[in-house]
Amino acid sequence: MTSNTERTKLFHALHQPGPLTLPNAWDVASALIVEAAGATAVATTSAGVAWSLGAPDGDRLERDLAVELVARIAKAVKVPVTADIESGFGENAGEVAETVRAIVAAGASGVNIEDGHGSSVRDAQEQKERLAAAREAAPDLFINARIDVYLRGVGDPADRLQLALDRAKTYLEAGASGIFVPGVTDLATVRELANGIDAPLNVLAGPGAPAVGELASAGAARISVGTALPSAAYAVAQKVAVELLSKGTYGSAEEGLSYGELNALFNQ
Known part of the structure; x- marks a missing residue:
């Protein structure tokens, strides 16, 4: 895959029937x-x-730093790239559109745009405008609209499912391609979300969550792990550093990838 148009078409197709499993990366x-x-x-x-x-x-x-990193990753890999752009790096819909245009120019085939704002979530109609601006800026992009009502504990727990479903409907009307509901991994709720949303459902998994196959059987079309990889990598870095500085030994580094293995990744 060399054409970004081809990679974007492929990325859309990977959600059907799924599951598209994504170990999230943070650098090249x-x-x-x-x-x-x-x-x-x-x-x-x-x-x-x-x-x-x-x-x-x-x-x-x-x-600009986020866009530059996406460009570096998209240039380095052959598969499609989808970028988490938080809430769009913009105060208003117009600035979100600017971000999306830059991300597409960097080579991304998809984006996540969240409705989280501060300790709560944006007004649904305001978020709809932001998503609509993103869609107008990038007609072919896979826009994964993130709904943070579970993640941020918005409202009465008994009302969150319907709140998420209502927001999903609004965001799909704005042109979203898929819906991302982090903070939910129990299979019954995943199943209700999948049944109530007319688009691919993305869930956030990690330690303690049901396995990919179980989430997929419940209706999840896309499964990502957020900070799991960098958190694990930084935990190893911390362990190696503490051992070196406190004991003067190096055992924690024994399972690290070799210099040759890592260097070879950049020579393909």
């Missing part, structure tokens, strides 16, 4: 590792990207 090396492991697409994690570039997660990273 991790993207190459994910691709070499057999991933059919590479997804970025906004938190991992922000951390690697010296910023906290939560719309604190400069847009």
Whole structure:
């Protein structure tokens, strides 16, 4: 796959019937590792990207830095790339459209755009305008509209399913290609979401969550793991550093990839 148009068409197709399983990457090396492991697409994690570039997660990273990293990843891998662009790196719909145009020019085939804002979520109609602007800016892009009502504990727990379904309907009307509902992995709720949403459903999995096959059987078309990979990698880095500085030994580094293995990823 060399044409971005071809990669974008492929990325849409990977959601049907699914499941599209995405180990999220945060830099070029991790993207190459994910691709070499057999991933059919590479997804970025906004938190991992922000951390690697010296910023906290939560719309604190400069847009240009995020776009540049996406361009580097898209150039390095052969599979489609989908970029987590947080809430769009923009105060208004017009700025979200600018971000999306830049991300497409960088080589991305998809984006995540979240409705989380502060400790809660944006007004659904305001988010609809932001998503509509993104769609107008990129007619072919896979737009994964993220709904944060579960993740941020919005409202009465008994009302969250219907709130998520209502928002999903609104966001699909704005042109979203898929719906992402992080914070939910129990199979009954995943099944209700999948049955009530007329688009591919993305769930966020990780330690303690049902296996990919179980989530897929419940209706999830796309399964991603967010910060799982960078968190694990940084935990190993911390362990190696603490052992070296406290004991003067190196055992924690024994399972690391070799210099040759890593270097070879960049010579393909």
